[in-house]
Amino acid sequence: MEDDDLDKKQSTDLTEETLEHERSELEEAWAPGKGFYGWLTDVDHKSVGLRTVVTAFAFFGLAGLLALVMRLQLAVPENDVLGPDLYNQFFTTHGSAMMFLFAVPVMEGMGIYLVPLMVGTRNVSFPRMNLYGYYVYLIGGVLLFTALVLNIGPDAGWFAYVPLSGPEFGPGKRVDLWSQMVSLTEIAALVGAVNIIVTVLKHRAPGMSLNRIPLFVWSEVVTAFMIVFAMPAVMLSSTLLSMDRLTDVSTHFFNVAEGGDPILWQHLFWFFGHPEVYIIFIPATGFVSQIITTFSRRKTFGYTALVLTMIATGFIGFGVWVHHMFTTPLPQLGQSIFTAASMLIVVPNGVQIFCWLATLWLGRLNIRVPLLFVFGFFAIFVMGGLTGVMLASVPLDLQLHDTFFVVAHFHHVLIGGAVFPLIGAIYYWFPKFTGKMLNEGLGKVNFVLLFVGFFLVFFPMHFLGIDGMPRRVYTYVEETGWGDLNLLATVGAFTMGVGVLVFIVNVLRGLLSGESASNNPWGADTLEWSADSPPRPYNFQNIPVVQGRHSLWELTDDAPVVTGLHTKFRELLCTTIHDASPEHRYAIPGPSIIPFLLSLVTGATFIGFAFTPWSIPLGMGASFIVLFGWFWSNSTEHRPPHLPEKDNPVYDEEGQTE
Amino acid sequence: MTSENFVPKTSLDVSDLPSTEFDHRSPLWWGNLIGLMIETAMFGIMIAVFFTVAMNLRPFPPPRVDRFPVLLDSEPNLTLPIIGLLVLLISLVPGILLDLAGRRRDVKSIKILLPVTLSINLALILIRYYEFDSLHFKWNDNAYGSATWMILGLHMFHLIVLFCEDVYLTVWTFVRGIDEKHALDLTVAAVYWYWIVGMWVLLFPIVYLVPRML
Numbered sequence: 032m033e034d035d036d037l038d039k040k041q042s043t044d045l046t047e048e049t050l051e052h053e054r055s056e057l058e059e060a061w062a063p064g065k066g067f068y069g070w071l072t073d074v075d076h077k078s079v080g081l082r083t084v085v086t087a088f089a090f091f092g093l094a095g096l097l098a099l100v101m102r103l104q105l106a107v108p109e110n111d112v113l114g115p116d117l118y119n120q121f122f123t124t125h126g127s128a129m130m131f132l133f134a135v136p137v138m139e140g141m142g143i144y145l146v147p148l149m150v151g152t153r154n155v156s157f158p159r160m161n162l163y164g165y166y167v168y169l170i171g172g173v174l175l176f177t178a179l180v181l182n183i184g185p186d187a188g189w190f191a192y193v194p195l196s197g198p199e200f201g202p203g204k205r206v207d208l209w210s211q212m213v214s215l216t217e218i219a220a221l222v223g224a225v226n227i228i229v230t231v232l233k234h235r236a237p238g239m240s241l242n243r244i245p246l247f248v249w250s251e252v253v254t255a256f257m258i259v260f261a262m263p264a265v266m267l268s269s270t271l272l273s274m275d276r277l278t279d280v281s282t283h284f285f286n287v288a289e290g291g292d293p294i295l296w297q298h299l300f301w302f303f304g305h306p307e308v309y310i311i312f313i314p315a316t317g318f319v320s321q322i323i324t325t326f327s328r329r330k331t332f333g334y335t336a337l338v339l340t341m342i343a344t345g346f347i348g349f350g351v352w353v354h355h356m357f358t359t360p361l362p363q364l365g366q367s368i369f370t371a372a373s374m375l376i377v378v379p380n381g382v383q384i385f386c387w388l389a390t391l392w393l394g395r396l397n398i399r400v401p402l403l404f405v406f407g408f409f410a411i412f413v414m415g416g417l418t419g420v421m422l423a424s425v426p427l428d429l430q431l432h433d434t435f436f437v438v439a440h441f442h443h444v445l446i447g448g449a450v451f452p453l454i455g456a457i458y459y460w461f462p463k464f465t466g467k468m469l470n471e472g473l474g475k476v477n478f479v480l481l482f483v484g485f486f487l488v489f490f491p492m493h494f495l496g497i498d499g500m501p502r503r504v505y506t507y508v509e510e511t512g513w514g515d516l517n518l519l520a521t522v523g524a525f526t527m528g529v530g531v532l533v534f535i536v537n538v539l540r541g542l543l544s545g546e547s548a549s550n551n552p553w554g555a556d557t558l559e560w561s562a563d564s565p566p567r568p569y570n571f572q573n574i575p576v577v578q579g580r581h582s583l584w585e586l587t588d589d590a591p592v593v594t595g596l597h598t599k600f601r602e603l604l605c606t607t608i609h610d611a612s613p614e615h616r617y618a619i620p621g622p623s624i625i626p627f628l629l630s631l632v633t634g635a636t637f638i639g640f641a642f643t644p645w646s647i648p649l650g651m652g653a654s655f656i657v658l659f660g661w662f663w664s665n666s667t668e669h670r671p672p673h674l675p676e677k678d679n680p681v682y683d684e685e686g687q688t689e
Numbered sequence: 690m691t692s693e694n695f696v697p698k699t700s701l702d703v704s705d706l707p708s709t710e711f712d713h714r715s716p717l718w719w720g721n722l723i724g725l726m727i728e729t730a731m732f733g734i735m736i737a738v739f740f741t742v743a744m745n746l747r748p749f750p751p752p753r754v755d756r757f758p759v760l761l762d763s764e765p766n767l768t769l770p771i772i773g774l775l776v777l778l779i780s781l782v783p784g785i786l787l788d789l790a791g792r793r794r795d796v797k798s799i800k801i802l803l804p805v806t807l808s809i810n811l812a813l814i815l816i817r818y819y820e821f822d823s824l825h826f827k828w829n830d831n832a833y834g835s836a837t838w839m840i841l842g843l844h845m846f847h848l849i850v851l852f853c854e855d856v857y858l859t860v861w862t863f864v865r866g867i868d869e870k871h872a873l874d875l876t877v878a879a880v881y882w883y884w885i886v887g888m889w890v891l892l893f894p895i896v897y898l899v900p901r902m903l
Contacts, residue, residue: 047695156716225723233716235699259723263730271738271839282828282835284738289831290746298741299734576701592697595704604703605716613703615710655853662857669870678708681868682794 033095045594047379054572056598056613061153061568074158075568076354079165079637080144081464086165087137090172092531094128096447097121099528102488106521110507118505119186122206124179126189130307131216132172134449135258139223142457146227146462148559151236151247151577152603156229158619159626164222165629171215178208185209188503190300191272193285193293198276207276207641210269214637217262224255224262229310234603235611236558238577241516245557246324246584249338250317253345254310260349261306268299273640280644287593294359301352309348311445313341315452316383319405322452322459323387325555326402327394330581333386340379340386347376357428365427373423380416384409399553400474404455411447415440418493433503436496442489452479453535461538462552473537480530480666485600487523491516556581574604577611578610596686600673618678620668623663632657703867709794709869710757711876715741721877725884728847734890735840736895744833749903750833753825763839764900766823772817780809784882789873796867799875806882810852817845838894843890847885854878 073079090187101121104112113121129511146157155161168211178184185205197208231252237242242307244252271284275291285296316337324331330338351360353369387409396402431437456479461469500513507513531574551560561583562570573592579585596602596616603617636650671681712718720836743749783805790798802893821841825836867875 045700048695050696069826157720215877221727225720225727225854226721229716231721232719234703259726260730263727264734267731267734271835280829282839283830283832284742284835289830290751291835292741292745292832295741297736322893573697573700586889589698591699591701593703593704594700595702598825605710605714608713613701613706614714615706616703618708651849656851659857661863666861666865666871670865670868674708679869680798681866682872683866684796 032559036100047479051574053598057572060598060600063263063568064073068624069622071627072162072620072624073521074154074620074626076143076147076155076158076161076371077566077568079161079572080140080142083140083143083165083168083441086169087108087133087140090128090132090176091137093176093230093530094125094133094537095528097128099119099123099524101125102521102524104505105507105517107518107576108511108514109506111506113505116186119503120179120182120184122503123185123188123191123209124175127185128172128175129445130189130311131213132168132175132621134311134445135220135307136168137453138214138254138449139220139258140459141318141460142227142254142314143223143452146251147230147234148463148562148566148570149248149557150231150234150239151558151571151575151582152230152234153574153620154601154603155225155226156233156523156603156617156619159623159665160222161226163630164219164226165221166627167215167633168219170630170634170638171212171219174215174634175212176446178205178212178580183208189216190301190304191269193272193275193296197285197293198278198281200617201276207273211274211637211641213269214266215634216662218633219256221262224258227255228259232608233605233617235606236575236577237604237606237611237613238613239606240580242335242608243577244333244584245342246320246337247314247317247557250313250320254313255339257306257310257313257345257348259311263308265303267297267400267418268303272296277644286531288529294356295361296355297353299357303350303518304355305352306348306439308444309344310442312448313344315408318452318456318459319387319408320655321555321557322401322405322455323390323394325459325553326392326397326399327390328395328397328554329390330584331386332389332393333382334580336382337386343379344376344536347372347379350361351376354423354428357425357484358432366545370423372506374420377420384413397553399458400469400471400478400612401455401459403475403478404451404458407478408447408451408455410482411443411451411455411485411496414448415443415445415601419444431496433501434496435492435500435502438502439492439496442492445487448483451481457538459553460654461541462558463559463562463566465542465545466539466548467543468548468552468554469537469545473540475534477530477533477537480526480533484523484526484528484530487496487511487526488520491523496522515669533655548627557583558582572595597675616678618669618674621667623661623664625657625664627652629657692845694818711871711873715873715877717873717877719816720881721880728884729888731843732892733841735893736780738838739840739895739899742836743899743903746833749840750826750832751898753830756814757828758788760825763825765825765897767897769816769823770893770895770897773820774889776813776816780806780813780848781883781886782810783809783877784886788876788879791867791872791879794867794872796862796871799862799867803862807852807855810848810855814845814848814852817841817848833859840892840896846887847881847888849879851878851885854881 043355063069064322100113104118105108143161143268152610183205187206191206191209231248272278274282275285283291285291286294287293320331320337343635350372351369354373357366422431422440458474460467495513495516498513548564550564558575561575573594576591576593578590584589593604596604601619601621605617605620606612607612607614632650632653636646639646750763752762781894783802787802787806790802824837828835828838861871
């Protein structure tokens with residue numbers, strides 16, 4: 032189809048009757064299965080996205096509880112709530128869960144829910160793979176906490192430095208289970224990333240050319256590309272670590288005696304670990320952009336600049352990993368380059384902040400709870416950014432490395448940069464997710480408790496760090512004089528805990544008795560707000576045609592809609608990558624139990640690898656059988672009666688369709 | 690737009706558009722490509738591991754002194770690896786022909802070429818299995834052994850995955866014939882094949898020639 036076809040509006044013969052008829056056909060074609068089995072097999076991106084978000088928040092809650100116990104332990108000198116071993120397990124599980132089980136999955140889960148709606152399509156490109164990713168993630172998460180409950184939780188820190196995590200100093204299965212958890216969750220992250228990228232490239236509504244893609248969608252695409260290049264590093268390195276540790280394998284990747292290298296582990300881990308920070312942060316900037324635009328009630332200032340800064344951050348984010356390793360013997364030139372890169376990344380982030388400030392400045396502000404969380408983000412994240420610039424300087428980093436100053440810095444960046452926008456985003460999109468509003472008053476209480484609590488916990492940690500308190504110590508003596516600030520931090524932690532509790536109460540209250548929400552309660556500009564609240568399984572009765580960057584604000588009365596997609600089975604529209612003009616129709620598969628089965632095989636294979644290398648060939652064999660069934664069932668669904676003959680012609684030996 | 694009583698005035702009819710497209714127009718092709726980007730990143734990491742180990746060991750590769758025969762000069766044998774490389778390169782011919790046959794929906798050629806590629810693929814897996822012996826080291830001898838085994842093993846993993854994919858496509862083709870969607874599958878599998886060959890062209894000199902140069 033040519034580009035200018037978009038402008039040729041055909042008058043339509045749509046009537047209320049035809050629409051009604053099509054609606055009932057769509058309802059039938061897109062209906063999920065019934066009962067628990069239906070839930071297990073549901074490939075709707077909204078279902079998968081929402082359960083990913085809920086699961087991630089559950090892990091957030093658990094990891095938060097671990098943090099509260101750690102704060103209790105540190106509240107006074109020489110406390111004995113936790114012994115040293117349990118404390119090690121707690122902080123390792125806390126960090127691992129927050130990074131691998133909460134931050135990355137929750138951002139991807141929001142993307143899986145929102146991206147298809149925001150680009151105006153009905154599902155992701157590969158819905159079954161999407162569901163598979165969720166189950167693999169769930170298995171990984173359950174594995175980590177099961178290990179902790181069994182008192183074999185990982186204890187070598189969330190970055191598991193060798194040799195502490197190696198076979199010599201990390202006996203037992205603690206680190207092995209940790210590294211399998213990493214592999215499983217990264218498989219899930221990669222699967223989600225592939226889905227998000229392809230969905231955005233191929234399924235945008237007609238007219239949504241690259242320069243009209245909503246900023247949140249851009250942020251998810253940049254993040255997905257970062258996942259594609261960063262996650263393999265940690266998957267592979269944690270596999271290498273397991274192989275070093277496994278008695279039957281005993282490779283020497285990190286064993287100095289045989290030519291291996293512990294510093295290699297640090298390089299591989301941080302080559303993933305630093306981009307990881309941006310994988311968490313960039314989607315949050317997407318939330319901020321959407322929320323600010325909606326509540327400023329004006330077009331986003333510097334759209335192009337905001338997109339370019341996200342891409343720039345994505346690139347530079349891969350060139351700064353060594354700043355985690357300034358205390359290792361690095362060449363001077365290497366230190367200088369990575370210092371420079373770490374400072375360079377301030378530039379795109381700064382441009383972003385100023386674009387948002389300009390949008391706010393020029394807008395007519397509607398100060399609601401989501402916007403409050405964005406203000407909180409500004410305050411906390413900018414501070415975290417400034418301490419980041421401090422830590423990027425080698426001489427200072429040598430002093431502050433592994434002290435509470437670093438703990439303060441990254442909690443400012445991660446909680447300020449990701450959790451505040453995320454909770455703002457939940458307040459913002461909750462009406463879309465559930466059809467109910469969250470309570471505004473409770474939301475304000477929620478915000479104040481989190482904001483004040485945050486500063487009470489983490490601001491004093493700067494001083495503790497400068498005063499020399501190392502991170503990851505399970506206790507300290509009174510003479511250090513660290514008692515008062517630690518007590519203050521513990522009070523703050525419980526304040527934050529109450530804040531999270533208020534959030535949970537607000538969500539439950541909203542679900543049970545919240546005020547019902549209209550389709551577009553905030554008067555926002557992006558396409559998801561034109562769908563029902565909550566959206567139908569097929570998202571849009573007719574795929575919309577986009578006429579501007581702020582789709583709903585620029586919608587004219589005679590805006591065309593897409594017709595001619597099949598309504599009797601699940602079909603998406605594929606559009607061109609650059610201009611999003613219609614290109615072809617694309618049938619997608621419906622519910623299936625196979626993704627769940629494959630995730631069980633994957634889970635068993637990886638968990639088995641903590642004990643025996645034979646799990647790999649066995650797992651490959653089992654995967655082949657399950658995948659054979661997966662492909663076969665997909666393929667038969669592409670034949671009649673599921674698909675009309677003309678949509679997937681079968682060729683005979685003469686190359687003619689039969 | 691989905692509100693119950695809203696009737697759009699104009700429409701963009703897409704019912705005449707095809708239901709399968711090839712190459713960069715197809716979501717499947719993109720999904721495959723991004724999957725290959727992930728795997729390329731994996732090999733990139735392994736190359737970094739290999740060179741880190743190479744820097745740590747002097748001489749490189751290390752002499753083999755813990756068992757007979759003692760090898761002071763422990764560079765890998767090249768005979769079998771070169772045969773493997775040549776077979777891999779030759780396999781491009783049926784690979785490309787299969788790709789083209791898929792595009793032509795030429796069922797006759799597809800039914801000949803699928804078993805051919807399948808057997809070459811199997812031969813490659815066997816060659817790779819014996820190729821490990823060319824290295825003189827086991828994975829648990831030293832870090833050099835670990836890194837080279839891992840690189841060879843990862844690449845072998847892809848040979849096996851592609852073999853499984855081709856088994857599926859062959860069974861489907863002979864049982865249910867070739868339809869539009871499976872013609873697309875053939876071309877996407879071909880991209881995977883080209884990538885496997887391309888990766889080995891990159892990895893071969895690193896694994897087999899770099900030890901002779903350092």
